[in-house]
Every structure is written in structure tokens, then in C-alpha cells.
Amino acid sequence: MKDRKQDIINAALVVLREHGLSGFTQPRIAAGAAVRQSHLTYYFPTRVDLLAGVARAAIDQELAAVDAIVGVSSPQAAAKVIADIAVRHENTRVIMALAQAADQEPTLRELFRELADGIILRASKLLENLNITPTDEHCFLLHALSVGLAVIDLATARRGGQRRAERTLGTALTLLTKGTEK
Amino acid sequence: MKDRKQDIINAALVVLREHGLSGFTQPRIAAGAAVRQSHLTYYFPTRVDLLAGVARAAIDQELAAVDAIVGVSSPQAAAKVIADIAVRHENTRVIMALAQAADQEPTLRELFRELADGIILRASKLLENLNITPTDEHCFLLHALSVGLAVIDLATARRGGQRRAERTLGTALTLLTKGTEK
DNA sequence: GTCTATAGATAGATAGAC
DNA sequence: GTCTATCTATCTATAGAC
Numbered sequence: 001m002k003d004r005k006q007d008i009i010n011a012a013l014v015v016l017r018e019h020g021l022s023g024f025t026q027p028r029i030a031a032g033a034a035v036r037q038s039h040l041t042y043y044f045p046t047r048v049d050l051l052a053g054v055a056r057a058a059i060d061q062e063l064a065a066v067d068a069i070v071g072v073s074s075p076q077a078a079a080k081v082i083a084d085i086a087v088r089h090e091n092t093r094v095i096m097a098l099a100q101a102a103d104q105e106p107t108l109r110e111l112f113r114e115l116a117d118g119i120i121l122r123a124s125k126l127l128e129n130l131n132i133t134p135t136d137e138h139c140f141l142l143h144a145l146s147v148g149l150a151v152i153d154l155a156t157a158r159r160g161g162q163r164r165a166e167r168t169l170g171t172a173l174t175l176l177t178k179g180t181e182k
Numbered sequence: 183m184k185d186r187k188q189d190i191i192n193a194a195l196v197v198l199r200e201h202g203l204s205g206f207t208q209p210r211i212a213a214g215a216a217v218r219q220s221h222l223t224y225y226f227p228t229r230v231d232l233l234a235g236v237a238r239a240a241i242d243q244e245l246a247a248v249d250a251i252v253g254v255s256s257p258q259a260a261a262k263v264i265a266d267i268a269v270r271h272e273n274t275r276v277i278m279a280l281a282q283a284a285d286q287e288p289t290l291r292e293l294f295r296e297l298a299d300g301i302i303l304r305a306s307k308l309l310e311n312l313n314i315t316p317t318d319e320h321c322f323l324l325h326a327l328s329v330g331l332a333v334i335d336l337a338t339a340r341r342g343g344q345r346r347a348e349r350t351l352g353t354a355l356t357l358l359t360k361g362t363e364k
Numbered sequence: 365g366t367c368t369a370t371a372g373a374t375a376g377a378t379a380g381a382c
Numbered sequence: 383g384t385c386t387a388t389c390t391a392t393c394t395a396t397a398g399a400c
Contacts, residue, residue, distance in 0.1 A: 004384090019286075020282055020285070020286075021204055022203055022204045022282065022286075025374080025375065025376090026375075026376065026377095027374070027375070027376095035385090036385080036386065036387095037375090037376085038376095038377080038378090038385080038386060038387075038388085039384090039385060039386075040376095041376075041377060041378085042383095042384070042385065042386095045377085046376085046377080047375095047376070047377095089285070093285070096278060096281070096282065096333075098337065099278070099333055099334075099336060099337035100202055100204065100278065100337075102336075102337040102338070102339075103202070103271070103275070103336050103337060103339075104202075104204075109337070109338070109339060112337045112338060113338050113340070116334060116337075116338055137349055137350050137353040138353070140346065140350050141327065141350050141353060141354055143330070143334065144327055144330030144331045144334055144350065145323065145326055145327045145330055146330065147329070147330035147333050147334060148325070148326030148327055148328065148329035148330030148331070148333070149326045149330075151278075151281055151329050151330070151333060152281075152298060152325065152326055152329060154281060154284075154285050155280065155281035155282075155284040155285060155291070155294045155298075156284070156291070156294060156295050156298055157284075157285075157291060158295070164322065167319055168319050168322050168323050168326065171319040171320070171323060172323055172354075174361075175357040175358065175360075175361045176357065178357075178360065178361060179356075179357045179360060179361075186366090207392080207393065207394090208393070208394065208395095209392075209393070209394095217367090218367075218368065218369095219393085219394085220367080220368060220369075220370085220394095220395085220396090221366085221367060221368075222394095223394075223395060223396085224365095224366070224367065224368095227395085228394085228395080229393095229394070229395095
């Protein structure tokens with residue numbers, strides 16, 4: 001017994017990972033889920049419904065990926081783990097797709113906020129592990145920096161992007177450490 | 183005497199600012215430029231050609247906006263100027279559109295790199311003005327942080343975004359200052 | 365050289381068959 | 383309740399008129 005709805009969502013997630021929001025079309029998703037396009041509209045009456053369903057799944061998946069930072073206790077290790085996530089272009093495409101969707105559809109904005117809050121929470125835990133005072137600014141800084149690194153790496157696709165991101169994150173975490181101890 | 187080509191590029195820029203890459207369609211652009219859709223294909227045979235033309239103009243425009251940081255000499259003032267740019271959603275949509283286009287069309291990647299390099303150059307000048315050693319990491323950090331702040335603000339659309347971005351940038355610039363003087 | 369009518373492809377949504 | 387044939391809208395590209 002198959003769960004069609006889940007099949008569709010999984011296929012839609014793959015599409016977001018590979019093609020971003022502009023490639024998020026019913027025909028492509030239907031092909032991936034091995035159902036007919038018109039079949040999608042039974043489970044998800046409109047495109048936005050489908051987008052909301054897949055956003056829910058994408059957020060859970062992204063937060064699970066970010067959970068890799070739990071238990072990290074040195075700035076160097078943290079920089080490496082975050083950089084690894086940031087240069088994974090499939091992740092970045094999903095994030096950008098969610099951001100655009102939130103921008104276009106006010107309905108979906110709450111979902112993106114949930115993602116952002118989840119990341120801030122995890123950033124807070126990480127900073128605690130590193131003995132850095134996890135103020136709002138520090139957490140937000142780390143989040144924004146990671147997002148920016150991911151977007152720039154996706155677009156420039158330069159060699160050594162992973163190392164560059166890692167070094168930049170290392171610099172930031174070192175500065176945060178120094179700034180805290182005084 | 184009108185310069186049709188320029189009219190079209192201007193209209194296309196407006197579309198990118200308001201709708202992003204997914205809204206970048208020939209009919210919409212043609213309407214904005216007050217010409218027929220099929221007319222566009224005379225000046226720009228394919229969609230990618232048009233995208234390349236408008237990317238060129240968008241980059242010049244974005245770099246001109248970033249030039250607002252020239253002459254700024256205090257961290258607080260710099261934080262404010264950068265935050266002002268970051269929360270201007272029209273700018274962010276253009277940046278994201280260029281990033282996506284670069285991701286999808288290898289042809290356009292070089293254009294995005296040019297934008298990134300231009301921003302890094304300006305970041306370097308800013309840091310010099312602030313008496314912060316403008317290392318590669320510092321410049322890249324500032325760039326990535328700004329991009330991340332912009333994307334997050336676009337997607338969450340939370341109140342007080344401007345102040346939050348400003349505070350975060352202020353924190354970062356303060357840390358950079360402290361980290362440099364030792 | 366400049367512009368347009370029209371074709372060809374692909375998207376999303378509906379009404380209705382099983 | 384599950385699935386499909388089909389319709390309408392919209393997008394890009396071409397061939398050809400002026």
C-alpha cells in the first residue's frame with residue numbers, strides 16, 4: 001500500500017532541490033512521482049497547496065540537517081560542519097525557493113519564519129557549547145552569515161568554496177569568542 | 183527617437199525587482215516596455231539573451247547602490263547604510279534572481295562573479311575607512327552577512343527588520359574592530 | 365532593418381468517469 | 383473516494399509582412 005500523497009511530496013522535494021522554485025511545475029513533479037499531472041490536483045487542489053505541503057516537509061528536513069551542529073564543541077569543528085551544509089547546493093536551492101515562496105505568498109511566510117526560528121534556536125545551542133554568550137545578535141549574525149555564504153557559493157560556484165566558507169565562519173566564531181571574553 | 187533596447191531592459195529590470203526570476207516573462211516585460219511580446223525576440227532572440235542583457239544593467243545598478251558606503255567612516259554609520267540596502271526588498275529580489283540565473287545558466291555565472299567581486303572591492307574600501315584590516319576573510323564575511331540579512335528579511339518580513347539588521351551589522355563591525363586592534 | 369501574426373510548447377485547473 | 387481526459391491560459395519561438 002502506497003501513500004500517494006507522500007510520494008508526491010517526496011518528488012516535489014527532489015524538484016525543489018534540483019531546479020528551485022522556477023522549476024517547480026506540476027508536470028515535472030508528476031513525472032517524478034510516477035502519476036499523472038492531473039492527479040496532483042486531487043491531493044493538492046492548487047499549486048500553492050502543493051507548495052505549502054512540500055514546504056512543511058522541506059523545513060523538517062532542513063532543520064534535521066542543521067541538527068548536525070549539536071554536540072560540536074570547538075569553533076573549528078563548528079565552522080566545518082556549517083560550511084559543509086552551506087556549500088550543499090541542493091539545500092541552498094530549497095532555502096531560496098522557500099524564501100521566494102514566502103515573499104510571493106503571504107500564506108507561506110509563517111512557514112519560513114518557523115524555519116528561521118528553528119535555526120536560531122540551534123545556533124543558540126551551538127554558541128552555548130562554544131562558551132559564547134548566545135545573544136539575539138550573535139545567533140542572528142551566525143544565521144545570516146550562513147545563508148549568505150550559501151547563496152554566494154551557489155551563484156559563483158567557485159573552486160574552494162567549502163574552504164573559503166569554513167575560513168570565514170572560523171573567523172566569525174573566533175571573533176565572537178574573543179568579543180565575549182573580556 | 184527612442185532606444186527600444188534600453189526601454190526593454192529597463193522594463194525587464196522593473197519586473198525582476200517586483201516579481202523576481204519566476205515572474206520574468208516576455209509578456210510581462212513587453213507590457214512594461216509598451217511593445218509586443220514578439221517584438222522582444224527581435225532584440226533578444228532568446229530568453230537567456232534577454233536575461234544576460236538585463237543582468238548587465240542590474241549589476242551596474244546594484245554596485246551603484248553599494249557605492250553609498252563610500253566615505254562612511256564610523257561602524258555605526260556603516261551598519262545603517264548597509265542595513266538600509268539589505269532591507270530594500272527590490273534589491274534582494276534582483277540579487278536572488280541573478281543568483282538563480284547564474285545557478286541555472288553557466289553562461290551567466292561570470293556576470294554574478296563580477297557583481298560579487300565589485301562588492302568585495304567596496305567592502306575592502308569600507309573596512310579601510312574604518313581602520314579595520316581588510317583581509318579576504320573580513321571582506322567576504324561582510325558580504326555574506328549582508329546577503330544573508332537581505333534574504334532573511336525578504337522572506338520573514340518581520341517588523342523591525344531594518345533595526346535588527348543594523349544592530350547585527352553593528353555587532354559584526356564592532357567585533358571586527360576589536361579583533362583587529364590587539 | 366523593424367515589426368507582427370501565428371504557431372508550438374507547456375503550464376494549471378475543471379468536470380466528470382470509474 | 384480515486385483517478386483521468388480535456389479545456390483554457392500562458393509562455394517562447396518562428397516565419398514572414400512591411
